[in-house]
Amino acid sequence: MTYEEARTIVIEEIETIAPDVAPVAIGDAEDVREALDLDSMDIYNLIAALHMRLEIDIPDRDAAQFVTIGGAARWLEEHAARHRAGSAQGSD
């Protein structure tokens, strides 16, 4: 998964969780809690949604990286690649 692909997925999931905010309008480095008024429940839902959609385990200790779109996309870019490499049936 490229950074751009991951970024698109993160933005889609934020839009699903909080239909009243516009994640496309903020910068990748901005804290979504400040810029979009998301709270801990929204971040919880975002991580759970990404976990379900990408079938990838996001450890709780890494949750802090998901408060920016860039941080979340970078984490997914890095770990989705590793996840796929580790999966024998990985197909493209």
Add this chain to the structure above:
Amino acid sequence: MGTFVMPSLGADMAAGTLVEWLKQPGDAVEQGDIIAVVETDKGAIEVEVFEKGHIGELLVEAGNVVPVGTPLARIDGSEMAGEQSSIRPAQPEIKTAAPRVAPARQLVFPRGTGQGPRASPAARKHAAELGIDLATVKGSGPDGAIQLVDVERAERMRPEAVSDPGPDLSAMRRAIAAAMSRSKREIPHYYLTHRFDLSATLGWLDHYNAERPPPGRLLLGALQLKAVAVALKEFSEFNGFYSKEGFAASPDVHLGTAVAIRGGGLAAPCIRHADTLTLSELMESLRGLVTRTRRGQFRSSEIADATATVSSLGDRGVESLLPVIYPPQVSIVGFGSVMQQPWAVEEGPVVCPVITASLAGDHRANDGHRGALLLRRIEQLLSEPDKL
């Protein structure tokens, strides 16, 4: 055979709009099934049924505003299903001795009363969806009856179509204003605050969450709700309702949970029997409730009157809050944000995550001495999260 009536979704509700039926005659229903959507000044509420059986007849069609207590549908009991299951092709006329009332925003009684503008069911439903007052629509049907095309024309002629997926903030603001004004006018509040170290709680939470996939994890909010619910069960003078007859303690704890709406507004839907739920059940309830509240969807069991309320500022708030009691309740517990602060322990000063819990009590029902014990009990419960 049971009757499903327009529920009272709050002490101040006189009537509600039946927006939509989610079940049809003949459908089997179980306790807890959502069978209709009702609109009140709190927003659209999904109404659950508390009987098992089959939907018999729908007595009120979608789009009508009816008073609390009006029969909306008959529920045929499972043992009566054999003789009652015949589904009638058309809805029966109801003979209701209704007073003459004006249409639209005022009370409209069930069909068959001959009141209000004549309109087809489809037109009525569509107008309700669009928020169009039928009294403003010119009908082109027989005898001037309003048809679907008339509503569609009225919609096109509106200066600007309003599309609002979230809760109605102006109605919510009015509801908050009414409840809080009454609270400050009638309730002699007293306030207590208590600051304590949350290291043990947060350490346990980190450990708990580290072992679980994201959907199984807990937020501090779930622990706070459980601790307050258990403590309220033990301090009954803080859990219940105050009325003209005085205070009546509730045997159950239905915990209102203040949920902030982005862009302004607040709702406090409740988690029923919160003291009996496990932490993961509470987390699941809280998650569903916050999500639905922010979309403007409530369930009737969540709107039913809470026995006390919790208001938590979350992780981007300030140190403490002094909350206002939601009448007819007699207490509300607040939690400020967790702050890293210097803290004195036996070995000397350290830096700890510290939280400030607060209590607003109604002096007509309880006192500060017991209030202080309640807050200390909450601290104790939170410091041993493995026992929650």
